[in-house]
Amino acid sequence: MTGDTGGAQAPLRSASRVTLDDVARHAGVSAATASRALGGGPHVAAATRERVRAAAEELDYVASPEAARLAGGPTGRVAVLVPHPSRWFFGELLEGLEGELRAADLDLVLFRVGGPEERAAFFARLPARRKVDAVVVLTPVDETEHARLASLDVAVVAAGGRVAPYPSIAVDEHAAGRQAMDHLLHLGHRRIGMIDVEDAGRPDGRRAAWEAALRDAGVGPDGDLVVTVSADGEGGADGMARLLGLRSPPTAVFAHNDEIALGAVRTLRRAGLRVPEDLSVIGIDDHPLAALTDLTTVAQPVREQGRRAGELVRAALRGELDQQAATLPTRLVLRGTTSPPAAPR
C-alpha cells in the first residue's frame, strides 16, 4: 500500500539543511558578510568573497529563496504569460527565454492565459502576486489587464509582439508582411488574398501590410480577399476554402503564419489544385515544418526574441531598463509554394 519506489511519502520536507550560517561559520565570517559576498554586495574584500564562495561550494549551499524574499530580497522568479504553450511559436519563445533566465539563475514560472476564462481567472486572482520579480507577456494585454498587471508592481516586458505600454522584443510585423506581399507582387500576382487571424488587427500589422503593398502596386485592395480565421491549420484550411468560393478567387494567398499556410495548401491539394502552379501560398514564421513541406515563408527569429526578452528582464531587475524595445529582422525564405501566376490576365 505504501509505495515501494523512490517517491517521498511523508510531509515532504526540504533537503539540504545547509544554511547561510553554516557557510559563514565555515568561512569564518558573519552571516551578514556571507550574504554580501554571495549576493555580490559591496564592501567585501575580494579574498573574503572568494573564501565564502568556496565554503558555499563545498557545503553545496543553496539559498532559500523564501527567506531571501521575506527579508526584502528578490524572489528570483519570473512569471511568463503564454496563451498556447503547445504552439511552436510560443514553445520556441519559451525556450529562448528559459535559457537566458536560467543563465541569470532566475526561475521561469509558467502561467497559461489561453481562452477567455483562463485569462479572466488569471487577471482576477493574479496568482503571480508577490511571487515574482518580473512578468513576461507573450500575448496582447488590454487596458484592464494592464491595470491588473500594474498592481503587481513589478517590471513587465513583452516578447514575440509589441504589447502596448511595455518594453518589448519583436519583429516588425508590417515589414514582414511587406516582404511576403512584395514577393508575390514581384512574381506578377495582382489578385492576392489574405488569411488573417481574429484579433491581429494591429494598425501596423500584417493585414495593414497586405493593404499597403497592394495600394503601392496600384491595385485597389479588395476586402473580399481577406478572411479571418483561427490561428491554426484548421483555420487556414477553412480560410482557403472560403477564398476558393469567391466569384473571382485570388492567384496567390498571404497567410498570417505557416500553420495557416499549411492548412491553405491542404485545401488546395484536396480541391485538386496545384501549388504553386495554380495558386501561390506564402506564410510567416519559418516553422520547422515549413522546410519539410517546402513552404515559402518569411522567417522570424523566434527563439532569439525569447532570449532577448530574458535580457530585458535581467536589465530591468538591475534597475536599468535601458532599451524600451528592440526589433529583430525577418527574411524571405524562398521555397516551392510560390511562382508567377499561371495565366496572365
Next chain:
Amino acid sequence: MTGDTGGAQAPLRSASRVTLDDVARHAGVSAATASRALGGGPHVAAATRERVRAAAEELDYVASPEAARLAGGPTGRVAVLVPHPSRWFFGELLEGLEGELRAADLDLVLFRVGGPEERAAFFARLPARRKVDAVVVLTPVDETEHARLASLDVAVVAAGGRVAPYPSIAVDEHAAGRQAMDHLLHLGHRRIGMIDVEDAGRPDGRRAAWEAALRDAGVGPDGDLVVTVSADGEGGADGMARLLGLRSPPTAVFAHNDEIALGAVRTLRRAGLRVPEDLSVIGIDDHPLAALTDLTTVAQPVREQGRRAGELVRAALRGELDQQAATLPTRLVLRGTTSPPAAPR
C-alpha cells in the same frame, strides 16, 4: 534615459501590504487563530472561521507564500523537467499539466534539460532544490540523475513515457507500435522499414513492436530496414533517404513519430515517389499537422497525459500516491499516406 512607460523602476517592492495581522485585527482575533482559520487548521470555532474569512476577503488579503514556506509550509511549486518545450509533444504535455496544477493552486516552474550540457548543468546544480514540492519529468532519467533527483527529497512523477522508478502516466509504446505495424501488415506490406530515434531503445518500445509484429507475421526482421535519426523532420528526411538507398528498399515505413514521418514523406516526394502509391508511411502522435498533411498515424492523448500527471502530483502532495502508473489508450487514425503495396512481389 530613465523609462517613461509603466514599468517599475525602483527596487521593485511587493504590492498588497495586507498582512495576516491586519486580517486578525480586523476579525478581532490573534494572528495564530487567523492562520488556523484560513489554513483550515483544527480548533477554530465555525463562527470565528467565518469571521476571519470575511475579513480576509474584505481586505483582499493574499498570503505571502514566502513566509508560509519559511514557517514550515509547502512551497506550492512544482518543477517540470522538459527536454524541448518547442516540440508539439512537450508543449501539449505542459499545457495539460499546467491546467491541473493551476487548479490546485500550484505554480509550474519550467526547467529545460535538452542537450547533454543542459542536463549536466541541471543535475549538477539542482537549481530546483528547496524550491519545489514535487518534480515532473518529461524525459528519461538515468541512474545518476535519479540519485540526484532523490536528493531533492520530493515526490517525482513522470509523464509522456515510463521513466524507471517513478509513478508515471504514459501510453503503451509497444501497443501503439503494434497498431501501426499491424495496419501496414494488414494492408499487405511485408518489407517494412522503421525510422527510429536515437535513445528510444526501450525494450518494450516502438522498435520492439516493429520487430515483434514482423516476427508474428512470419517475416524475419531485416536489421537494415531500421535507421536511427534525430527526433524531428530533418531526421525523418535523412532516415528516409537512407532507406531509399538500400538495395531493396521497403514498401512501407513506420516512423517513430509524426514529425519524422512528415520528413520521410518530404524525401519521398522530392525523389519523385508517390505516397502512398509507391510507398506507405505511418507515424505516431497525431500531431495537428498530421491531419493537415493527411498523414496516417497512431494517436495518443498527449495533453491528457499531462493533466493526469498533474493529478498524480496532487495525490503525492496529499501523501496518497495511490496509483503507481496509468496507461492511456492509443488509436489508429487512418488517413492518406498508407495503402496496399503497389506491386505484389
Next chain:
DNA sequence: TTGAAAGCGCTAACAT
C-alpha cells in the same frame, strides 16, 4: 477554543 511566543533563513540598516 484561543492567544503568546518562538522561530523559519535571510537581508539591511546601523555599528564598529
Next chain:
DNA sequence: ATGTTAGCGCTTTCAA
C-alpha cells in the same frame, strides 16, 4: 571591511 541587530509574515508549539 566586517559584525550586530532587527525584523520580513507566517506557522506552530505551548499555555491559558
